[in-house]
Amino acid sequence: MLATRITNLLASFKPITVEAHCDTADGPAVTSGRKALDTGNINYALKWIPADGEAELREVFDKAIEVRTLGTDAADLSDRLFLETLVRIHRMGEGVAFTGIQAPGTEVDPVVTAADEAIRLGTDAALLPMVPTDRRAELDKRFLAAMEVKDFDVDDVVAGRRYLAAYVDFFKYAEGEDHDHAHHAAHAHQH
Incomplete structure (x- = not known):
């Protein structure tokens, strides 16, 4: 299935270094993003981004919520896109480049x-x-x-x-x- 191949391809991209704990799968930004997805309330995630990034995040969130109903692979892919968009917009608001979301258990300072x-x-x-x-x-x-x-x-x-x-x-x-x-x-x- 195409969604499985895309999910596996995306999972293979792993940045070498952690820029900040908000870049980690266990970090607070991703945790808030997951809560937004699980509850259907984007406000859990919006605090992490500047107001000028809100429209983009809302658009991705609405699509992710819709696509999540299409099966496990679709849910995984849509969740990943939403979480990466959340962290990318957050990092841009800090003036720092987005290098990807680090794996669970990534060592933090x-x-x-x-x-x-x-x-x-x-x-x-x-x-x-x-x-x-x-x-x-x-x-x-x-x-x-x-x-x-x-x-x-x-x-x-x-x-x-x-x-x-x-x-x-x-x-x-x-x-x-x-x-x-x-x-x-x-x-x-x-x-």
């Missing part, structure tokens, strides 16, 4: 893993010792800013994008990037 845990648990206590002492106060400030806007209604896309801007700012600083990524992300994600 321990600081990024600890930052994910901090957001999940609501405390950055385990993360702070992993960064240089002179960066801890600013990292904690960015963590608290992300936590302050973390809980939002999934259907409030503007609030979701506000959270994502703070989230990305926190992660980029944790990874050692000093520029004001929140300003860039907020500008890229504004409605």
Whole structure:
């Protein structure tokens, strides 16, 4: 079947390096994208992209939802196209090239893993010792800013994008990037 061959061909393309944890099949962007597909609510994914990418993602989402009903191979292919489109638009909004979605289990920087845990648990206590002492106060400030806007209604896309801007700012600083990524992300994600 053509869909099976296309799916297998697409699966054979694997970039060599991980650019960010949002590029991984286990990462938060793909997880949100899968939730959007499973629930039929694109708003789970829209927070990850700038407003100017929304029309493209909505078009792919609507087609993916429709094609998913045609069988397992069609669902796999349509899901992959949607998730790759989501991550590509997200990365473009950050000004970074899309290199593909990395396989499940792809190794992620321990600081990024600890930052994910901090957001999940609501405390950055385990993360702070992993960064240089002179960066801890600013990292904690960015963590608290992300936590302050973390809980939002999934259907409030503007609030979701506000959270994502703070989230990305926190992660980029944790990874050692000093520029004001929140300003860039907020500008890229504004409605």
